[in-house]
Amino acid sequence: MQKPILWLVLSEMENPAAPAVIPTVAWMAKRGGALVECYLEAERDGQLFAEHGSTVLGGAHHLQFNYLHQVFDVRAVLFGQPRLFMSSLHQFRTPILAEATTPADLYEQLADQLTGLAPEQAVIIPSGPVEIGDRTFSLAPYCFPEICYREALGFTEADERGAYAALPATSFFAGEGTGDKVAGEDSIGSVTLRIARRWRGRAQGVVFGDPPAVLSQLASHCREERVAVYGPIKFKSAREIVAMPYAENASEIAEEAAELAVEVGNRVMVGRQTGDGDLFAWSRRGVCLQIVDPNRPAFPVVAHEPQRWAEAEVNPRELEPSDEELWRYAQEGKVLVTLLAHSGEVAHNEAMLNFCELASRTGLRMGLATHAQRYETCPQLWELLTIRPERGGVCGLIEPVLHSGGWGVMAESECPPELLAEHCRRALDRIREIAGEAGTPRGYYAFCDTDLATLSTVRGDIFDAVAGAGLEYFISSARPARNQILHRRGDFVALNQTCRSVCSSSPFVRVSGPDTYNTAAKVWPGWVIATLDAPVVSFLAHIWEKGNVFAELVEQITGPDVVNVTPHVVARYARVLEERGCLPPTGWSEPACK
Numbered sequence: 001m002q003k004p005i006l007w008l009v010l011s012e013m014e015n016p017a018a019p020a021v022i023p024t025v026a027w028m029a030k031r032g033g034a035l036v037e038c039y040l041e042a043e044r045d046g047q048l049f050a051e052h053g054s055t056v057l058g059g060a061h062h063l064q065f066n067y068l069h070q071v072f073d074v075r076a077v078l079f080g081q082p083r084l085f086m087s088s089l090h091q092f093r094t095p096i097l098a099e100a101t102t103p104a105d106l107y108e109q110l111a112d113q114l115t116g117l118a119p120e121q122a123v124i125i126p127s128g129p130v131e132i133g134d135r136t137f138s139l140a141p142y143c144f145p146e147i148c149y150r151e152a153l154g155f156t157e158a159d160e161r162g163a164y165a166a167l168p169a170t171s172f173f174a175g176e177g178t179g180d181k182v183a184g185e186d187s188i189g190s191v192t193l194r195i196a197r198r199w200r201g202r203a204q205g206v207v208f209g210d211p212p213a214v215l216s217q218l219a220s221h222c223r224e225e226r227v228a229v230y231g232p233i234k235f236k237s238a239r240e241i242v243a244m245p246y247a248e249n250a251s252e253i254a255e256e257a258a259e260l261a262v263e264v265g266n267r268v269m270v271g272r273q274t275g276d277g278d279l280f281a282w283s284r285r286g287v288c289l290q291i292v293d294p295n296r297p298a299f300p301v302v303a304h305e306p307q308r309w310a311e312a313e314v315n316p317r318e319l320e321p322s323d324e325e326l327w328r329y330a331q332e333g334k335v336l337v338t339l340l341a342h343s344g345e346v347a348h349n350e351a352m353l354n355f356c357e358l359a360s361r362t363g364l365r366m367g368l369a370t371h372a373q374r375y376e377t378c379p380q381l382w383e384l385l386t387i388r389p390e391r392g393g394v395c396g397l398i399e400p401v402l403h404s405g406g407w408g409v410m411a412e413s414e415c416p417p418e419l420l421a422e423h424c425r426r427a428l429d430r431i432r433e434i435a436g437e438a439g440t441p442r443g444y445y446a447f448c449d450t451d452l453a454t455l456s457t458v459r460g461d462i463f464d465a466v467a468g469a470g471l472e473y474f475i476s477s478a479r480p481a482r483n484q485i486l487h488r489r490g491d492f493v494a495l496n497q498t499c500r501s502v503c504s505s506s507p508f509v510r511v512s513g514p515d516t517y518n519t520a521a522k523v524w525p526g527w528v529i530a531t532l533d534a535p536v537v538s539f540l541a542h543i544w545e546k547g548n549v550f551a552e553l554v555e556q557i558t559g560p561d562v563v564n565v566t567p568h569v570v571a572r573y574a575r576v577l578e579e580r581g582c583l584p585p586t587g588w589s590e591p592a593c594k
Helices: 018-031 061-071 086-092 103-111 140-148 188-198 211-216 218-223 254-264 276-283 300-304 323-331 346-362 372-377 382-386 417-435 460-468 534-538 540-557 567-579
Strands: 005-012 035-041 073-079 096-100 122-125 130-132 135-137 153-156 169-171 205-208 226-229 268-271 288-291 335-342 366-370 398-403 443-445 473-475 485-489 492-495 526-533
Touching: 005 018, 018 035, 018 073, 018 103, 018 122, 018 140, 018 153, 018 218, 035 061, 035 218, 035 300, 061 086, 061 300, 073 103, 096 103, 103 153, 122 140, 140 153, 140 188, 140 211, 140 218, 140 226, 188 226, 188 254, 205 254, 211 218, 218 226, 218 300, 226 254, 254 268, 254 276, 276 288, 288 346, 300 372, 323 567, 335 346, 335 534, 335 567, 346 366, 346 372, 346 382, 346 398, 346 534, 346 540, 366 443, 366 567, 372 417, 382 398, 382 417, 398 417, 398 567, 417 460, 443 567, 460 473, 460 485, 460 492, 473 567, 485 567, 492 567, 526 534, 526 540, 526 567, 534 540
Parallel strands: 005 035, 005 073, 073 096, 122 153, 122 169, 205 226, 205 268, 268 288, 335 366, 335 526, 366 398, 398 443, 443 473, 473 492
Antiparallel strands: 130 135, 485 492
16 A cells, blocks of 8 residues: 655754745645645753754654554655764655755755646745844744745744745734734734734644744644644732642633634644633633643654554453452452543653553553544554453553543533534544544543632532443542532443542642642452552653652552452442442542441
8 A cells, every 4th residue: 555655854943944834835736636744853861842853762763763664655855964863764765855054946856746836926934033022032943834825935033044035924923024023912812813823724733832832833733733822820919829820821822722622613623722721711712732742752744644453352341350250359359440540632642652651561450541533643552451461461451531521621610512522422433433442531630620719619510421421430529528429320430539648730729749648538348549640750761760659659559458349440440438328428528337
């Protein structure tokens, strides 16, 4: 079968002309019947929300680069002086479509690849930061619609246009041209919104993010026909804060960004937020954010050719304790313990795989939060969920749990229930198509389904929406304390978390080590559900720094005093304990046991 053709642009993050060149190459690639992707080399530290994303080794960039060459017919476009993959290109005999250090030279070479290409206009964008109000801001990454959707040649104001000097040119936020200019009353948000609104009739999606986040995936934004916006955080006064500043302060254009997403008909935005307050604001419109870091994932284009999993050798249900074993655990007064790793984005792929590595080595059983996009952007490795441990996988050890609607982070407490149910159904359908029933989540883990001021509100309508999407259980943020069933609908159960460690940012109920884990009120028989902030404990940078603390926690939950299981087993055990009368009445907070 013929592979799809992919034009891969390799350059450097600091190259000032990259924001002009990438959207130009994007429309040329489309004209030539090819997909487009880019990779911008940069210094990397691998931290959470890192300016330049994952490290080359920790993010397995070469593995993903190699995978591209298996799935696509790759043609390289080299702009500037990229170095990282040069020997691999030579070894793979990858065709070089063009290689240049100036935009004009690059475009001349690419024009030879496309019959009849005769660009009719040029667009000039800033070559450096732009003064907007009292700030300077890198506006160039947000100008890609002006180049890509006009099918213009992109240049910066500092570029020599060479053979294209006579081409009619329009300047956007650069020099003295005929295009848009920054006005005295403008803000960063108003300028980026103005660009986006000019092209909302063409747009198929919205990006919200800071300049490095937008720039690093510029080819993806052009390919998916998005528009990009950003506005810095707007801080509330202390008097206005109800519970948690980080969850209430939001971007200056949070509401406008959500409205734009609704207008273009795609309630899944891409990018990264200024704080959790953005997520709460967007959720009111049923809009979620699929959070990405630069090069997390390294090559998002792999989602265009999803790798469908082989038929599973065994369903994970078959590896769980039987009903009879759960009855015996109840009679013996056993405490069942599970960990659940919060992960709101595909930016956490590498962190989640580190949990899989840990489970395969130690036998740890836990749940990993996931969205549909992880199944598309983490081919090969995520399929370990349905491979048995004796064959090198983690089936029966690691359970995928649908998180926050299944497409991107949203606050369930703010989202209209009917839109939450729609998100869940669409995500599960997409996952099932790739992974089959054996690899599809059976449970749901909430970002925030309660009020932040007290964590006491129990929302039956949210639980029913998720149950209606076909899931079997729900891990809630409400009423963290002595384990109980918050809501039941047939076999569907909504469970609280057990540890009483509350944080001022997501995940709002979480543990960080043995001390916070021991805030759990263990009851025999009973269970413990403890949530971890995945990237904080399992990105390689954090493993090097604090891995010993997490190792102590793992020892504690796999010890002889408890039974370590996956979250689905805890949900089944909860039903057993309720039938034995060992739980408080459903929805109550007072303990009771017969």
